[in-house]
Structure formats: C-alpha cells, structure tokens
Amino acid sequence: MAIEVRVPTILRSYTGGAKTVEGSGATLTALIDDLDAKHNGLKGRLITPEGGLHRFVNIYVNDEDVRFLGALDAKLSDGDSITILPAVAGGALGFAAAAALLGR
Amino acid sequence: MTAATLGPGKSHGNVNDVLTIDSAIVDAIVAHARRDHPDEACGVVAGPIGSDLPARLIPMDNAARSMTFYEFDSMEQLRVWREMDDNDEEPVVIYHSHTATEAYPSRTDISFAGEPGAHYLLVSTREPDSEEIRSFRIVDGVVTEEEINIVDATVDA
Numbered sequence: 010m011a012i013e014v015r016v017p018t019i020l021r022s023y024t025g026g027a028k029t030v031e032g033s034g035a036t037l038t039a040l041i042d043d044l045d046a047k048h049n050g051l052k053g054r055l056i057t058p059e060g061g062l063h064r065f066v067n068i069y070v071n072d073e074d075v076r077f078l079g080a081l082d083a084k085l086s087d088g089d090s091i092t093i094l095p096a097v098a099g100g101a102l103g104f105a106a107a108a109a110l111l112g113r
Numbered sequence: 114m115t116a117a118t119l120g121p122g123k124s125h126g127n128v129n130d131v132l133t134i135d136s137a138i139v140d141a142i143v144a145h146a147r148r149d150h151p152d153e154a155c156g157v158v159a160g161p162i163g164s165d166l167p168a169r170l171i172p173m174d175n176a177a178r179s180m181t182f183y184e185f186d187s188m189e190q191l192r193v194w195r196e197m198d199d200n201d202e203e204p205v206v207i208y209h210s211h212t213a214t215e216a217y218p219s220r221t222d223i224s225f226a227g228e229p230g231a232h233y234l235l236v237s238t239r240e241p242d243s244e245e246i247r248s249f250r251i252v253d254g255v256v257t258e259e260e261i262n263i264v265d266a267t268v269d270a
Contacts, residue, residue, distance in 0.1 A: 067187045074187045095227020102181035
C-alpha cells in the first residue's frame with residue numbers, strides 16, 4: 010500500500026533531501042513507524058516522547074488536518090496523500106505558557 | 114538605505130546576512146501590525162524559489178488572536194503553502210509583531226522556527242508613533258540578526 014508523503018525542508022535531512030517519500034500503514038501511527046524504519050529519526054520529529062503528535066508540525070491527510078481526523082489514529086488508505094508542514098507559531102509569550110495554550 | 118538594482122546574480126546582496134525587501138511590502142506589514150495591535154499580527158511574503166526576493170505579501174490570520182502569541186490557522190496555511198508550491202514560490206519572509214516587547218525572537222519563536230530558508234521579520238508596535246523592524250535567520254535554534262535593505266519599486270505591491 011503506497012501513501013505519498015510530502016516532507017518539508019526542515020525534515021529533509023532525514024530523507025536524503027527527498028521532497029516526497031512513500032510509506033504504508035493503515036493508520037497515521039503505522040505510517041510514521043514505517044517511515045521511521047526507512048528514515049531513521051523522523052518519528053522523533055513528529056511524535057513527542059509522551060506519544061502525542063508534535064506541536065511543531067502540522068500533518069494533513071489529503072486536504073484535512075489530522076487533528077480533525079483522530080490525530081495519530083487517523084485511518085489511511087492506499088493512494089492517500091500526506092503533507093507535513095512546519096507549524097508556524099510563536100510570539101512574545103513564554104514557551105511553557107504557549108505550549109499550555111496550544112494544549113498539545 | 115540605498116536603492117539596489119535587482120536582477121540575476123548576487124548584486125542585490127541577499128547573501129546570508131541581508132534581507133532586501135521593497136518598501137511597499139514593509140509598509141503593508143507595518144500597517145497589518147498596527148491594524149491588529151494589541152494582538153500579534155503574522156504573515157508570509159512569498160518569492161520565486163531560490164530568488165531570496167520577497168515579492169507577494171500574504172497576511173495570515175492569527176488563529177490564537179492573542180497579545181502574546183500567534184499561530185497560523187492550519188487549514189489556511191495548507192492553502193497558502195500549496196499555492197506557493199503551484200507558483201514555484203517559497204516563504205522568503207515570515208513576519209509577526211510583538212506588541213509590548215522588542216522586535217527580537219522570543220524563546221517560543223525560536224522553538225517553533227521551522228523554515229530554515231526564511232527570513233524571520235519582527236515588528237514591534239509597542240511605541241505608538243514608531244516601529245522597530247528587525248530581521249533574523251533562525252536555524253537549529255541559533256538566531257542570527259541580519260541587516261534589512263529596504264528598496265523601492267522592486268515589485269508592484
């Protein structure tokens with residue numbers, strides 16, 4: 010089962026510079042495990058040590074933010090297109106407070 | 114500030130340590146920041162891939178609508194990033210305002226900075242009559258301030 014994954018510039022050091030990679034998996038978790046097996050270290054940039062989706066990235070299945078699709082439990086099908094983008098956020102607020110505000 | 118001739122080659126000096134940007138774009142960014150004050154304003158200036166020339170201003174919603182935090186709406190961001198892709202553009206500048214503090218990246222800004230190729234432009238609107246505008250590269254948590262070279266009429270804004 011092939012799922013196309015678009016990788017942002019900041020994570021291309023894990024994919025040998027590739028903009029697009031292929032993976033497989035019935036859920037986002039399974040896909041990320043598959044990607045990590047081929048591109049060691051990628052998982053750590055997408056999933057926190059606590060096992061949640063990292064707040065520094067947005068992941069989309071086709072045109073939908075996975076946070077609206079069950080996050081890591083999002084179901085995937087052959088031919089789906091995954092896009093990873095760096096979340097763009099910041100501001101004068103202290104980091105801990107910002108993280109709490111984001112609730113992720 | 115001197116008027117630079119923009120063209121092929123490196124004559125315009127956007128090599129690592131200078132942001133060259135049109136005055137009309139800077140004026141529009143400042144106007145956006147003033148309009149949203151005291152909330153933080155944010156947006157992108159897209160430019161042709163590899164040009165390092167900010168050409169198309171895209172003000173973004175601050176989904177956090179906060180005086181101390183900004184966040185692009187994830188769906189708006191997907192639309193804008195796709196559009197840039199379709200136009201062979203990239204985010205040359207990512208800007209936001211600080212409304213009560215200086216125009217210097219906070220720890221939060223540094224933690225989130227995810228576009229190593231972009232210039233991070235900060236505008237402080239804490240003074241009612243003047244703006245502090247500064248530009249930075251943020252790569253792997255390292256902040257490097259750079260000069261801003263404001264020029265006239267490089268783009269139709």
